[in-house]
Amino acid sequence: MSEVGKSRQIELNFPDEELDRLQRKLDDARLPDTEITGGLKPWEYGTKLSKLQSVLNDWKSGNPKDNHGKPVGTPGQGVKKWWKAIESELNRFPHYMVRIEGIDIHYQHFKSSVPDSEASTPAIPFIFSHGWPGCFTEAHHFAARLVESKSPRFEVIVPSLPGYGLSQAPGKKDWSLIDTARIFDTLMTSVLGFKSYMAQGGDWGSLVTRFLANHPACKIAHINYAPPQPPKWSTPLMTLEHWGYKGVAPAGLKLMGYHPQGVLGVQRTFEYLNQGSGYAQIQSTQPSTIGYSLYDNPVGILSWIMEKFDAWSDPRCAAVNRSNSDIDPRSHVTDETVLTVVMIYYLTNTIHTSFLNYKESFHFFVKPDWKLWDQAKDKPFGYTSFPYELAAGPRTWLKNYRLNWQYYKMHDFGGHFAALDNPDALVEDMQEFASQHWPGL
Template sequence: MTIPANPATAFKVAVSDEALDRLARRLEDTHLPTEDIVPDAGWEYGTNLTKLRQLVDDWRRGDPEGGEGKPTSLKGNGVKDWWKHVEGRMNRHPHFLTTIEGVKVHFQLARSKDPNAIPLIFSHGWPGSFFEADLILDELTRTDRPGPSFHVVVPSLPGYGFSGPPPRKGWQLKDTARLFNSLMVDVLQSPAYMAQGGDWGYVVTRHLALYSGCKIYHTNFAPPNIPPYAKPLVTLEKAGWKGIVPKAMSYLFYDQFEIHGVQRGLEYLTTGSGYFEIQSTKPATVGYGLHDSPVAVLSYLLEKFQLWSDPRSPAFCKPTDKANNLSGITDENILINTTLYYLSSTIHTSFLPYYESTDSVLSLGKDHKLTAPSAHKPYGLSAFPYELAASPRSWLPRLNVNVCQYKRHDYGGHFAALDNPQALSADVREFAANHWPSS
């Protein structure tokens, strides 16, 4: 299927000088604490103050560490010049705006030169954005790799980036999936397509798989649907019996990769999910407070990137360790993602899926009537060691999915398209090569 040359209104990422000047002024006026909340707080109490101060200084100067291909002439010339360079990077693949069901939908489209390329829709999550796909676009559109090439479609979820906000109360991710299916089938004229996603993009992808146009689907996140025999152990672990779950899993012959994934899920529930409780109950309160402060947005998102990424990434690697330079979890990419939230004024609306769609995650694991249309479609999963909560391979059928490919990797975390773009791209290509319908 050939995607139309002009599928919607062309759009360029081009923030006004006025908005960038205001961002520069806000960064210049930053007033952060000079000492940790308690001595040697590190990351234990939340965002690390030393790291935050370093990133704010780099942001203000327009000289973030980890910048990819940034001309020397731009270094240190301020946030405005830096962002103009970032816009050039983003605009190497075209962007478009369209309206579906009255909702403004922004999407980026990276076309392959192969006329038989597979249409692939990538759905991002929180605290990510369409920029999550930046490091896989060029790889997936290549035609010199074994297997298929792709036309990659990367929309912004409603309430994120350059898409409009959800149009009403009660807008759920299943509604977003309906928009995205219409984007693929009606706007892009692709009656057959593949879907991929993680985090909230996992939920969108699972719902896209319910439509006939989505032929195969792949995720890098699969929230655990805990088997009945394990639930009492989890209850004991949360009540203070630390270590009982991993010990029991070792007796039941789960391997260390699977045990580590479940351990991270338990740690998330006990020490890492406070934001979830706020955003799923009173999203406006914290959203309005963050809206006008770029540094507040950075502090809020930075903790998530540190906690959910592989600690060997360039942004968070300890000085005594060697960073994985294949990772896109760099200071610059974290600042690009943060700047998108601030300049698009969407930090508050990005919280809405937590308020409206939390039940969607549970229903995808329990309501087999709901997921019946996708139960026999090929499904693939890429598993990374620093996922925030992971399912052992044997638990996946409880999600009512037809697991046709399961790939484990030694490096990577929750933001797989940034954290290990090469592995995710290779998995997607291999999965499509083996399971995309031939006719």
Template structure:
């Protein structure tokens, strides 16, 4: 195992030249796939939104969460814009370290306050280490109420961003990633105890980290309702047969509107939003190769997920006349997408679905060491699939803290 090496994000000029040329040459249809559709996003990614983002990407002028042109590249092209984003991303220390013959990229920001708690943040798909970016300044500073602060470690999951081996070994799964992240925290950084947080695939990796004795407390923002009680089955059957109003009334007697919203979104996800899972968990190479070296294709594919899994009032998709509910902006989408495009990791990012998709429903014994660990959960209103609070205890979790957020969605860090 090597020592951490300082790393600075600096994409070669040739890579940016290629991206600029691809965006300039990009062609999209003149009209939507289905003209006259009553709902713009009903067939997938909105052509209008995609075109506007491609234009902003090419020109270097996406809007940030405050409605201002992002970075310093406004109108000067994607190369100038990305260099300003690199300057921002390099504000915090980046490193690479070899662990079990794998080069892992991570951000490591230490608090200036005594007694800071080590915290590892694990992202998911189609996110990146950038999901933690806006949180870092809040976490490293001492909280006025609790007096706590954190040393924050944000790895790029293997196969993502600059944790990029070009290909992953056969059988690579979340357990392989969790083991390396555990070694990063304990053997590389030398922590004898740490806390962990994750969302999406980071939820699974965080639960696996909690199996290790050094992980004392863990928290997630995603807990899919994979073990529903029997008495909800009739109501769900009503919804799947088209009786959504009756579904709402039946479950409304048992659960709050917030909880019913989570279940309704989960059923909609299963019905019309989960097709990508079937493809990525069976033939990831087909999709990965089709999107490889295709930045506009990557954007078109990821954009639909960002729209479907985000608070509809967000800056990127909501009514601009109303205050933003979340910080999902055009800039957020394009920074994250550019990371995929410039690191050539869209195909490797899909591999967890092939090797690990069934692991969302494992025997409880797989998490046995974690079952007694204190667990906290933040439930965001527009999560892609979310059950009521009582469902969480059915997942063999020692829930000691829970908070419902009336804004936000799947990408909680943003």
């Protein structure tokens, strides 16, 4: 039996002096006048300078852009007034802290808005696990909508991963996502008293979810991130692509009749490996070097994180699109939500500890040991495919995960941060999956 403390309710209410200090740092920040070299394609060498300058200016004045590409708040109101409005929104659903295995864990609790008197079945306990560079705020729009579901109903728990935001870092070597899943299971069962629950996640959260499924109380699980595990027959195609024969693998898969979204997933996988994975190499080898460099560096955190949201989100979202005419308001990947994530990392001083999963758990993606999931292999699993996932493959390749796939859905909009990028679609999928596979429904 693991050490478990008593939950206490908290509110997000960062000190005024910290917000005033942040304002001074942003006002005093300097950026280059021109791009690192001339003739660049947008984002070709990393963060686009003009975008960084624009978001920084909006951040300083306190009116970043929403999912319609429109500034929020009053121009010139400043960081503090804007952030207090964000805190108020995030506090609509209660926050808690609890000590488990000597680590203070933060979680947010979204209860069903449908009264018990109007329901025929109890609400399904549901845990959402975020990833990097996300944080608990990644789930806000998704969870708020999921608890409005009438049939089935849901009760949603959104914890912060250890070392992220308000959750304490483990403070010890070799703490992996297996350990994180164990304390999240303790949270759901010993702290909150649920006899059974449903789990969902993407990015690191997909691994946490798969490890949660090893625990008896987790009855069904859903993920929206499954890097391709290609079959052996595809090895020549994948090898040629890896050796620099650009486009060979996607072209070959297309000729074989694979769905275009699966082909796009493979194409994006190689784009990620060849052009977008340098951060992972740094964070998985020398996390303290980059971590200490970004610590107390709000503009540095913004530049480091913003590039990931641009590369991994649907290009039609407000934070990424190239012209305001084609903004799709279904997505909540906006300048404001990206800055909200940056603010959480900065105000909680956790950007450096958020890198620890790369050092301790990256091998679960690179060289998976399938025996680690033996206890989960018979439980119903679901998967949702979004077109702009950073790494994906054809549906048939999922069988190589050796999980009990019982649900699959494909959407034509969305990316890696599914709970932000297309929350309505993810809500619908949770309703469908639970209706079909939750015990007793």
